[in-house]
Amino acid sequence: MDILGALLLKPFADIGGSPLFFLEVVIGGVLTGVMYSLVALGFVLIFKASGVFNFAQGVMVLFSALTLVGLMELGVPIWLALIATILVMIALAFAIERLVLRPLVNQAEITLFMATIGLTFFLEGFGELLWGANVKKLDIGIPDRSFDVGGILVNEFELFAAGIAALLVAVLAVLFQRTKIGRALRAVADDHQAALSVGISLTSIWVIVWAVAGIVALVAGVMWGGKSGVQFSLSLIALKSLPVLILGGLTSVPGAIVGGLVIGVGEKIAEVYWGPYIGGAIENWFAYMIAVAFLLFRPQGLFGERIIERV
Amino acid sequence: MFYRESGHFRTTYRADQAIFPIVQDRWSVAAIAVVAVVAVPWIANEYWLQAILIPTVIFALAAIGLNILTGYAGQLSLGTGGFMAVGAYATYKLTTFLPEINILVMILVSGFFAAAVGILFGIPSLRIKGFYLAVATLAAQFFLVWIFNRVPWFYNYTSNGMITAPPRTLFGVALTGPHASAEVRYLVCLAFLIVFAYLAKNLVRSATGRSWMAIRDMDVAAEIIGIRPLRTKLLAFAISSYYCGVAGALYMFMYLQSVETLAFDVNVSFLVLFMIIIGGLGSIMGSIIGAAFIVLMPILLTNVPRLLSVQIPVELAKHGEQMIFGGLIIFFLIVEPLGLTRLWQIAKEKLRLWPFPH
Numbered sequence: 001m002d003i004l005g006a007l008l009l010k011p012f013a014d015i016g017g018s019p020l021f022f023l024e025v026v027i028g029g030v031l032t033g034v035m036y037s038l039v040a041l042g043f044v045l046i047f048k049a050s051g052v053f054n055f056a057q058g059v060m061v062l063f064s065a066l067t068l069v070g071l072m073e074l075g076v077p078i079w080l081a082l083i084a085t086i087l088v089m090i091a092l093a094f095a096i097e098r099l100v101l102r103p104l105v106n107q108a109e110i111t112l113f114m115a116t117i118g119l120t121f122f123l124e125g126f127g128e129l130l131w132g133a134n135v136k137k138l139d140i141g142i143p144d145r146s147f148d149v150g151g152i153l154v155n156e157f158e159l160f161a162a163g164i165a166a167l168l169v170a171v172l173a174v175l176f177q178r179t180k181i182g183r184a185l186r187a188v189a190d191d192h193q194a195a196l197s198v199g200i201s202l203t204s205i206w207v208i209v210w211a212v213a214g215i216v217a218l219v220a221g222v223m224w225g226g227k228s229g230v231q232f233s234l235s236l237i238a239l240k241s242l243p244v245l246i247l248g249g250l251t252s253v254p255g256a257i258v259g260g261l262v263i264g265v266g267e268k269i270a271e272v273y274w275g276p277y278i279g280g281a282i283e284n285w286f287a288y289m290i291a292v293a294f295l296l297f298r299p300q301g302l303f304g305e306r307i308i309e310r311v
Numbered sequence: 312m313f314y315r316e317s318g319h320f321r322t323t324y325r326a327d328q329a330i331f332p333i334v335q336d337r338w339s340v341a342a343i344a345v346v347a348v349v350a351v352p353w354i355a356n357e358y359w360l361q362a363i364l365i366p367t368v369i370f371a372l373a374a375i376g377l378n379i380l381t382g383y384a385g386q387l388s389l390g391t392g393g394f395m396a397v398g399a400y401a402t403y404k405l406t407t408f409l410p411e412i413n414i415l416v417m418i419l420v421s422g423f424f425a426a427a428v429g430i431l432f433g434i435p436s437l438r439i440k441g442f443y444l445a446v447a448t449l450a451a452q453f454f455l456v457w458i459f460n461r462v463p464w465f466y467n468y469t470s471n472g473m474i475t476a477p478p479r480t481l482f483g484v485a486l487t488g489p490h491a492s493a494e495v496r497y498l499v500c501l502a503f504l505i506v507f508a509y510l511a512k513n514l515v516r517s518a519t520g521r522s523w524m525a526i527r528d529m530d531v532a533a534e535i536i537g538i539r540p541l542r543t544k545l546l547a548f549a550i551s552s553y554y555c556g557v558a559g560a561l562y563m564f565m566y567l568q569s570v571e572t573l574a575f576d577v578n579v580s581f582l583v584l585f586m587i588i589i590g591g592l593g594s595i596m597g598s599i600i601g602a603a604f605i606v607l608m609p610i611l612l613t614n615v616p617r618l619l620s621v622q623i624p625v626e627l628a629k630h631g632e633q634m635i636f637g638g639l640i641i642f643f644l645i646v647e648p649l650g651l652t653r654l655w656q657i658a659k660e661k662l663r664l665w666p667f668p669h
Binding site: 110117122282 | 381387434435438439441442443445446447449450453454457577581584585588592627630631632633634635636637638639640641644645648
């Protein structure tokens with residue numbers, strides 16, 4: 001009875017007891033959620049355009065952040081380092097397309113998935129070989145401090161991250177909806193064969209999409225790295241963004257964003273209010289449980305394509 | 312010339328339905344089994360047994376389990392590590408609770424716990440497939456590892472949170488614990504592998520196996536010809552998890568002997584998935600080859616520079632190894648996306664025509 005009370009009543013009493021604190025938790029969750037969304041966004045872009053479930057997205061975040069920090073440690077000014085890192089990510093996209101995707105064209109999805117896991121190992125080794133494996137501090141000049149808005153503590157850095165993420169999404173939306181490349185991208189996402197037959201080059205689209213995903217990874221890497229230092233554990237946030245994906249749907253950009261927010265908030269609330277009663281450190285699996293529970297009732301996710309796949 | 316199908320006349324249905332219809336196959340598999348059971352423990356030294364053969368055999372068992380689920384029934388799973396942990400912890404709890412019952416019985420029983428957990432986490436497979444399912448099974452992985460880490464009851468309230476294999480014997484021979492010799496542990500694992508591989512091989516060519524493959528190839532069509540997806544999929548989850556559970560118990564009791572939950576983290580799931588993809592999806596033989604390949608590769612990568620007597624800085628060796636491992640996986644996928652077992656089949660086809668190919 002005690003445990004039931006602790007799980008079912010106590011947390012709600014806590015929430016009711018201090019609504020301001022609850023709001024603070026929610027805002028904290030939203031801001032973490034934005035970061036999850038950024039990583040999930042990279043997955044979605046690649047999955048939409050090439051049908052590849054890119055497990056290496058997380059390590060791309062790490063790799064881009066490592067490159068940026070590594071260059072800055074060599075004394076390169078930040079704007080130059082940013083540009084150089086973007087160029088590196090574009091070169092990486094070329095290399096991946098040429099060496100991994102093209103030879104594996106027409107293979108089963110799971111084969112490509114495994115190839116990206118192989119890529120994960122490779123990039124992890126490569127990045128740490130180049131730049132060293134110790135934790136690096138990434139200082140991008142935004143203070144990590146909290147300020148008071150009507151009694152609620154808000155973290156300045158996370159607010160800034162949310163702003164950047166919103167900007168990035170806006171830019172991507174314009175890219176997708178208003179430009180010729182965007183039209184080609186959407187055509188490829190819709191139907192590979194039809195896109196090929198109207199003369200869209202599949203390979204160049206793949207390069208573009210991997211490069212864009214690389215740049216999104218860089219943004220995510222700068223945000224996470226600025227918050228908690230650039231280190232190996234950055235590549236693990238990819239695992240945290242997977243439930244975001246199944247919640248939002250593998251092919252939906254808005255889904256990735258809303259999914260990220262839902263997971264971020266849900267996780268934070270669960271950790272703060274329920275965590276203490278069941279032993280803590282539940283954030284490792286709680287997001288997955290939300291996603292699985294959700295999928296049992298709505299298999300296509302929040303915004304996923306409504307392919308009716310009754311089995 | 313020697314390897315051929317012609318000239319074997321089968322006069323009974325039994326002979327017609329043999330697992331290895333070609334005589335040479337039958338003999339070579341039997342020979343491999345005999346060598347593995349009799350000769351290997353004689354020849355191999357402690358290092359070989361402990362570092363290579365025991366993990367290979369155990370992972371082969373886990374890979375067969377995952378292959379049943381992913382290769383035959385088409386349900387992608389990343390929860391292998393979690394299911395292995397269930398087997399290990401169930402065996403540990405059972406054998407400390409009832410020490411008088413033989414450990415081998417307990418390992419077999421613990422598989423049923425893993426199967427039950429597998430069914431539970433297989434339920435989402437009824438509504439989702441492909442990558443969505445893969446991610447959903449990650450929930451099993453994280454949740455199970457977390458619960459074994461957080462609930463002290465599972466590790467009998469030991470202060471360091473580790474579970475250690477208690478000494479257990481069979482007919483006076485130490486099977487587990489500090490006095491168990493590597494040879495004995497190897498033979499126990501091998502016995503499990505041989506029996507379970509034989510069962511799996513028969514299972515996948517039975518009506519059950521055919522219904523799994525039907526579900527894998529097209530679930531709607533399978534349902535129309537009268538296969539019940541619910542039963543078939545959950546059965547695949549149950550049997551696969553049973554295999555993984557037994558493999559997990561062996562992994563803990565026969566190989567590591569003292570583990571914490573870290574030994575069953577998500578990397579184990581990926582490793583086993585690697586094994587079946589490199590080895591060959593939908594092939595029992597492939598699971599074994601894949602396991603051997605993945606276990607051997609890192610050992611080769613560390614030992615090759617030593618054999619060539621090249622000095623490599625530790626840092627470089629560690630990351631370089633990781634890079635080569637990733638690169639080799641991509642390479643193998645490109646060269647032979649159907650797995651190493653496909654190479655084996657090609658070799659057999661060539662051998663059939665040898666020495667007069669056209």
